[in-house]
Amino acid sequence: xxxxxxxxxxxxxxxxxxxxxxxxxxxxxxxxxxxxxxxxxxxxxxxxxxxxxxxxxxxxxxxxxxxxxxxxxxxxxxxxxxxxxxxxxxxxxxxxxxxxxxxxxxxxxxxxxxxxxxxxxxxxxxxxxxxxxxxxxxxxxxxxxxxxxxxxxxxxxxxxxxxxxxxxxxxxxxxxxxxxxxxxxxxxxxxxxxxxxxxxxxxxxxxxxxxxxxxxxxxxxxxxxxxxxxxxxxxxxxxxxxxxxxxxxxxx
Amino acid sequence: xxxxxxxxxxxxxxxxxxxxxxxxxxxxxxxxxxxxxxxxxxxxxxxxxxxxxxxxxxxxxxxxxxxxxxxxxxxxxxxxxxxxxxxxxxxxxxxxxxxxxxxxxxxxxxxxxxxxxxxxxxxxxxxxxxxxxxxxxxxxxxxxxxxxxxxxxxxxxxxxxxxxxxxxxxxxxxxxxxxxxxxxxxxxxxxxxxxxxxxxxxxxxxxxxxxxxx
Numbered sequence: 001x002x003x004x005x006x007x008x009x010x011x012x013x014x015x016x017x018x019x020x021x022x023x024x025x026x027x028x029x030x031x032x033x034x035x036x037x038x039x040x041x042x043x044x045x046x047x048x049x050x051x052x053x054x055x056x057x058x059x060x061x062x063x064x065x066x067x068x069x070x071x072x073x074x075x076x077x078x079x080x081x082x083x084x085x086x087x088x089x090x091x092x093x094x095x096x097x098x099x100x101x102x103x104x105x106x107x108x109x110x111x112x113x114x115x116x117x118x119x120x121x122x123x124x125x126x127x128x129x130x131x132x133x134x135x136x137x138x139x140x141x142x143x144x145x146x147x148x149x150x151x152x153x154x155x156x157x158x159x160x161x162x163x164x165x166x167x168x169x170x171x172x173x174x175x176x177x178x179x180x181x182x183x184x185x186x187x188x189x190x191x192x193x194x195x196x197x198x199x200x201x202x203x204x205x206x207x208x209x210x211x212x213x214x215x216x217x218x219x220x221x222x223x224x225x226x227x228x229x230x231x232x233x234x235x236x237x238x239x240x241x242x243x244x245x246x247x248x249x250x251x252x
Numbered sequence: 253x254x255x256x257x258x259x260x261x262x263x264x265x266x267x268x269x270x271x272x273x274x275x276x277x278x279x280x281x282x283x284x285x286x287x288x289x290x291x292x293x294x295x296x297x298x299x300x301x302x303x304x305x306x307x308x309x310x311x312x313x314x315x316x317x318x319x320x321x322x323x324x325x326x327x328x329x330x331x332x333x334x335x336x337x338x339x340x341x342x343x344x345x346x347x348x349x350x351x352x353x354x355x356x357x358x359x360x361x362x363x364x365x366x367x368x369x370x371x372x373x374x375x376x377x378x379x380x381x382x383x384x385x386x387x388x389x390x391x392x393x394x395x396x397x398x399x400x401x402x403x404x405x406x407x408x409x410x411x412x413x414x415x416x417x418x419x420x421x422x423x424x425x426x427x428x429x430x431x432x433x434x435x436x437x438x439x440x441x442x443x444x445x446x447x448x449x450x451x452x453x454x455x456x457x458x459x460x461x462x463x464x465x466x
Contacts, residue, residue: 022339160353218438
């Protein structure tokens with residue numbers, strides 16, 4: 001057989017063998033990976049809404065704790081998310097697409113907003129995904145805000161590929177706890193937002209409400225990415241929810 | 253004969269021709285992941301697994317791989333094992349997979365692996381090649397672990413996430429506790445530690461050479 005043909009055949013065979021091996025392994029592990037992702041997503045959403053596992057006091061958590069460290073029981077976790085929150089799909093109109101200027105959100109025909117309104121009470125909080133640009137790639141976060149979009153309830157970073165030990169520390173409690181009760185009024189309602197990162201913040205916003213967050217040392221570009229994401233996407237969701245009040249009317 | 257070669261490989265890969273301190277390979281991940289000890293440990297295990305099994309596979313196939321496509325085959329084999337590591341981390345230790353971010357995928361580009369395939373596995377028996385891959389991975393890992401130990405301890409004051417320096421400072425009467433060395437957490441801290449390590453090892457080599465000459 002011609003040498004070139006045999007070389008090409010060899011490459012084809014070995015590529016098929018290795019791809020088949022990887023496809024098999026991926027098939028075997030896919031359900032486990034999907035379950036892990038679903039658990040992690042549920043933990044993040046509940047954390048952002050300030051819902052923690054029973055017996056966990058957030059004020060005693062170490063600064064390096066991430067959401068995945070929270071000791072949720074898998075069954076309780078899924079039960080809690082279904083009983084406390086309702087996902088609502090909001091249609092994205094042509095007008096709504098204009099509000100996306102500067103945002104990295106890429107909605108299709110609808111966008112999902114989570115609503116906390118257990119026991120048919122009026123809306124207690126809204127939660128939704130944000131997307132921004134970090135140093136190495138896209139940052140995705142889930143944020144919960146109060147019904148009038150004046151305070152953030154909490155945030156969790158659900159997807160990011162920032163530098164481990166530097167930018168990736170945005171996923172740690174030390175950074176995220178400053179989002180609790182953060183003043184976001186100016187972000188949603190005025191053209192100039194007051195939101196800023198400071199080098200050293202003395203009190204958390206739960207003690208004294210401000211529009212300040214504490215930056216992560218050595219992660220300026222990641223922090224700037226987070227700020228830009230908040231400025232563009234919060235305003236977008238504020239406009240979107242204001243334009244669709246009928247979707248969130250109290251259920252009777 | 254094989255035994256003495258196996259011992260030789262241990263000495264070469266762990267110290268005399270260490271991939272990090274002597275060959276200066278795998279520097280990107282050395283700087284990037286060594287600020288957290290646990291991440292470094294997982295990275296080291298991942299790279300050791302990939303190097304050892306890629307070397308074994310290449311060695312088994314060495315007589316049937318056409319010479320002109322050998323590097324393509326090596327890349328295919330290495331990337332397949334990296335994907336196995338990536339999928340396994342996502343399935344069994346998703347938190348660590350998340351915190352290592354892109355660096356697991358970047359094991360493919362680590363020059364140590366390709367170097368061992370080309371320099372050793374493609375011309376040695378499967379057993380020795382596997383051993384060489386394993387030792388090269390361990391040679392890379394132990395240097396990284398030493399660097400990570402110092403960086404996490406000084407940078408965060410912790411070891412494996414447990415606060416060490418704060419209680420130590422309080423116990424010797426420093427009321428402010430441990431002041432974190434932010435420099436150690438950042439990439440320049442990695443450069444500094446690596447350079448220090450290379451300097452120490454070169455110094456030891458020089459002393460040894462001088463003693464032999466005397």
